[in-house]
Amino acid sequence: MDACQTNQHHTAMKNKTPIAIIFCLVGSLLAGMYGPWWAPAVFIILLCALMGLTVKQSILTGSISLGVVYLGMALWMSNQDKAEIIEKTGMLLGGLSPVMMILVTTLIGFITGLLSGWLGSVIGSTVSKK
C-alpha cells in the first residue's frame, strides 16, 4: 500500500463514521422500539462488525448513537407529563432528580453503545482475518 492508497483508505474510513452513526441512530431506535431492551446493543455489534469499523470508530459510533437515542427518548417521554412520574420514580430510587434520571439513562445508553461498538469491531476484525 503506497502513500496515496493509505490516504484514500483513511479518507474512506473517516467518511464511514458519520454514515455509521446515522445507520446506528436509526437502527438502534427501531431495534429499541420493536425489540427487547438489549436489541439496540445487538444491532450495534452487528453494524460495527459488518461495516468493518476500527475500534475507535466503533466506540464512537456506538456510544454516541445509543447515548443520543436514549437521551432523545428520555427527553421526549419526560415531556409527556412534565416529568412528574420520572420525578417520583427518581425520588423512590434514592432521591434522583428528573435531570439525574435523564443523565443516568443517557449514561447507560452511552456505555452500552460503547461496549457494543467495541465488541462489534473486534468481532468484525477477527472474522475478516480468518
Added chain:
Amino acid sequence: MKQLLIPALLFSGWMALLTADLPVKGSFLPALGRFISPFQGIWQSVTPDNASYDLKGQTTGNVRILFDERDVPHIYADNLEDALFAQGYLHAANRLFSMDISTRAASGRLSEIIGQRTIALDRKARERGYEWSATEKAKHWGDHEGNKAIMDAYVNGVNAYIQSIDYKHWPMEYKILSHDPVQWTSVHSALTLTNMAIALCIGEDDLEYSTARAKLSAEDYAFLFPDHNPKESPIIPSEKTWDFTAQGSSAPVQSLPNALPEDKTEDERKKDLNGSNNWAVAGSKTAHGFPILANDTHLGLTLPNIWYEMEIHTPEMSVHGVSLPGLPFIIIGFNENIAWGSTNSGQDVLDWYQISWQDSSRHQYKLDGKYVDATLRPEVIKVRGANAIVDTIRYTHWGPVTHTDEHKDMAMKWIGHQKANINDIDYLKKINKAANVADYREAVSAFQYPAQNKIFASTQGDIAISVAGVMPIRPAGNGETLTSGESSANDWAGYIPFAHAPYIINPARGYVSSANQAPADPSYPYPLLGKRIFEDYRGRMVNMVLDTSDGLTPFDMQEMQQNNYNLHAAELLPVLLHALDSSGCNSGDGIAIASILHGWNYEYHRDSLSPVFFDLWYKEFEKLTWDELDNLGVMLPEEWRIVEIARDQPQSKYFDQLITTDKKETLQDIACTSFANMVKAYRNLEEDQGKNWGNFKQTNIPHLARFPHFGADFISTSGGRHIINAMSKTHGPSWRMIVELSSPPKAWVNYPGGQSGNPASPHYRDMLENYFDGKYYEVAIQKDPATWTPVRQINITPQ
C-alpha cells in the same frame, strides 16, 4: 482471538449487571437494563393507557364498554358471563397491582416480591391458614350451579388483560419491583374475599379480656366493662319483638382468665377501625316522597382506591356502583329497582383456644381426655434474595395454631375456616339482580362473613336493614376470653339461624340505620359479642339527626355524610370545663384556651382550632384517669364510660393518681393537671400543626404499596373519631353514595381517588379534590348506549 477477550468480558459483565436486580439497603434496585430503557421501562409508564380499541375475547357475544368523563366504564353485554369477562378485564387493566398485592398479603406471599422486610407478615398469614381457607372456598364455588361459569368468565377476563401486556405495558409498580404479573385464578378471587374479611374481622381481643378479668376484681370489671351502654341506640329499634328463644347450649364452660399474655399496654381500640355508616329513609320522611339510601364505607385510604366504580348491563340486570377488583359483580350500589349498602357489624367471629401439647414435638394435643394428632401442613415462604423459610403449621380441631406472637400455642377458630364450603358468590349474584324486599332478604340470607349490616331501599317504597352473615352460638361465658382447647364442649354450638338474626323492614320511625353500633338492645335472645369494638357515638348521632328530620332531600343526605359534630366532645367537654373552672387552677395561656373551648360548637371543621385543644386535652385526661389500668397492662374501657364516670362520680377512685400516695385526687384535680399538660403539649406542636384541626390531623393517602410520592401527601380534612364524617389521618369514607329511589333511581357518589391505578393517568386522583370539598357526582343508570356520548370505548368480539 485474544483481542476479543477483553471487550467480550466487559460487554458480558456490563449486560449481566444491567440484567440483575441489585440488593440495596434491604431493598432491590430493579434490573436497570430494561427498567431504564426509554423504549420499555419506567419512561414508558409516563403515558396513560386510555385509548379506545377493539379486542378479541373469550366471549360468546359482542361487548361494548363505554367510558364516561370520569373513566367510569359502562359495560353492555348480551349475557352475564360476557359482562363479567369484561369486568375482569377492566379490573386487571386498572387495578392489577392492587389485586396482586392484596391477595399476596392474605396468602403470605409478599416476601416473594419484596424480600425479608415482609417475612413477619407472611409468617402470620401462613400461621393463620388464610390461603388454605381461600383454596377450600374456591374448590367449593364450582359445587354451586352457575358459579363456575361466572368465576371462569371473570378469571378469563383478568387473564386476557395480563396476557395482552408485555413489560413495556406493565403497571409501573411491577417494573419498580421487577416482578412479573402472575396468572389469576379463582383462588386469587377467594383470597380477595379473605383479605376483606381479615380487614373487617376485628373481634380479636380475647387475650385483652382474659387479662382484664384476671387482674381486676369482678366488681371492677363489671363497673368498667358493662355489656351495654345505657345511651346506646341500637340498629334494630326497640319496637322489634323477638318471637323466638335462643338455640344452642347455655352450659357454662371452662374459659382461661388466668392464661395471660405478656403485659400489653397497647390499646387496640386506638387503631383506626374499618367502620362505616349507612341509613335509608322512607318516602314519608323525604321531600320528594321517594326513599333515600346513603352509605359511606370507612376503610384505610390508599391510592389507588380500594373500589372501582362501574355500571353493568345485561338482559337480566342494569346495575351501578363500586366493585372490588378481584371479584365479580357490584359490591355496593343500585339497580333500576333497589339500592343496597353495607357497614361492618363488628361481631366477634374469631376465638382463641389454648392448646395443651403432649410434648415439645407438638404433634399431639389434648382433647376430651386423650391426645390426638394435629395435622401438619408444611409451608414454604419464598423470600426474594434469600433462602426460603420452611415452616410447619399445625391444624387442630379448633383451627391452625400460631407460634410466633402473643398467641403462642393458641388455636384460632375463625369463621373463615369454618365456613369454607359456602356459596358466597350467590349473595353478590342475587343482590345485583334483586328487584324488591323479598329478593333482598333472599340475597342477604346467602351472605356469609364477617357479619355486616346490609341496608336496603326500593322504588316500591320499602326500606330494611339486616344483620347478615353467620354468627356463632357459643356455650355460655365463652368467646370473650381465651378458652381451654382441652374439651370439645367449649366449641361453638352452631350458628344463629338466619330467621333469628336481627333485621327490620319498614320500621315505624321511618328510617333504618347503622354505624357499627350494637345490633339490638338487651332483649335480643342471643348473646352478641362485639362490645368495645366500635364506639357508639356515630350511631347515636345518625339516629338523633334522623329522628328530628323530615322533608329530607339528597342534598341533606350529602350534608349529613359530612356532619362534623362530635357528640363525645359535646357530652364530655362541659363536664371537664366545669371541673376546671370550679377548681380555679387555670392561668396564663390556659385562660384564653378555656375561653375558646367554652365558645366551641363541637364541630370538627378543618379550619377550627378548638378540636386540637379538645383532642390533646382528652388524651391527657384519659391517660391520667386510667393510670391504674395502664399500670396493670389492662385494656381501656369504652370511651362513653369515662364520660359517665366524670359526669356522675367526680370522686371516683379512678381519678386518684398512682404516683401520689399522700393525696386522693378527684375529677377537679385530673381536669386541672390534664389541662395544664395539654397547654404544654400544644406549645410543643410545630407551628403549622397548631394552626387548625386539618393541619393537626395531617390526613394523607398513601400509595397502596407505600411508595413515597405516589400517594397524596397532605390534605386538610374535617371530621374524625366519634363523628359521622369519620375522616382520620389515613382512614375514612372510601366510598360515599346517596341514592334516591325514584323511577329510575338517581344517585350522587364520590370516592377519594380516581378510576385508574396508573399514577400517570389523569384519572389516578381526579376525584380527590371534589371529594374533600364535599362535592358529589350525579349518576343515573344509562340503559341505552345510544343516548350518551362516551369519552372512549373498548369493543370486545368473540375470538
